[in-house]
Amino acid sequence: xxxxxxxxxxxxxxxxxxxxxxxxxxxxxxxxxxxxxxxxxxxxxxxxxxxxxxxxxxxxxxxxxxxxxxxxxxxxxxxxxxxxxxxxxxxxxxxxxxxxxxxxxxxxxxxxxxxx
Amino acid sequence: xxxxxxxxxxxxxxxxxxxxxxxxxxxxxxxxxxxxxxxxxxxxxxxxxxxxxxxxxxxxxxxxxxxxxxxxxxxxxxxxxxxxxxxxxxxxxxxxxxxxxxxxxxxxxx
Numbered sequence: 001x002x003x004x005x006x007x008x009x010x011x012x013x014x015x016x017x018x019x020x021x022x023x024x025x026x027x028x029x030x031x032x033x034x035x036x037x038x039x040x041x042x043x044x045x046x047x048x049x050x051x052x053x054x055x056x057x058x059x060x061x062x063x064x065x066x067x068x069x070x071x072x073x074x075x076x077x078x079x080x081x082x083x084x085x086x087x088x089x090x091x092x093x094x095x096x097x098x099x100x101x102x103x104x105x106x107x108x109x110x111x112x113x114x115x116x
Numbered sequence: 117x118x119x120x121x122x123x124x125x126x127x128x129x130x131x132x133x134x135x136x137x138x139x140x141x142x143x144x145x146x147x148x149x150x151x152x153x154x155x156x157x158x159x160x161x162x163x164x165x166x167x168x169x170x171x172x173x174x175x176x177x178x179x180x181x182x183x184x185x186x187x188x189x190x191x192x193x194x195x196x197x198x199x200x201x202x203x204x205x206x207x208x209x210x211x212x213x214x215x216x217x218x219x220x221x222x223x224x225x226x
Contacts (some may be wrong), residue, residue: 004158019213033217040219041219042216042217042218043203045215047212048213056210058212104161104164105214107158
């Protein structure tokens with residue numbers, strides 16, 4: 001079956017511009033996660049959606065970052081007024097979320113964001 | 117806060133056995149997971165330990181000791197394709213996402 005898909009695969013933008021990153025989770029997965037991975041680093045949690053519950057936004061680094069999930073499926077991560085330190089690979093994952101943190105998470109291929 | 121520590125690099129030769137250690141400090145422990153990530157690829161799940169002891173999946177095994185806040189991933193009969201980064205991870209205090217270590221880069225040579 002189809003895995004997690006993300007678009008675009010690469011995004012180059014100028015400092016100060018807004019960007020939108022898209023994630024299509026695996027069908028039937030109720031939990032969706034966004035992570036950020038800087039070069040040579042581990043994954044940094046950004047935001048978590050579970051069904052109709054309020055999202056856990058505790059990992060968002062600033063108010064320039066926001067995300068939404070429409071219809072319990074597709075999610076969009078928006079970064080406003082991008083800065084050079086936002087350059088990273090943004091990874092989306094989904095899971096069945098019997099108990100969110102201990103579920104196997106299935107990751108998408110990521111969006112590599114470069115802010116010039 | 118929560119943190120997971122693991123070595124940054126490990127090297128080994130084909131056919132050998134390698135152990136990647138992970139020590140953690142967490143508030144409310146829900147288990148330890150391991151993920152593999154090839155260069156430029158997506159992380160993929162390898163194993164999960166909720167309880168103390170050894171979990172074996174083919175050439176890979178994972179161990180957990182909750183009393184020592186320690187776990188490891190054991191890779192046997194190493195192959196060139198095992199060259200990748202390996203991350204240990206544990207759920208955050210809210211149980212809403214994973215906290216990852218910074219990863220261990222494994223290089224397997226012939």
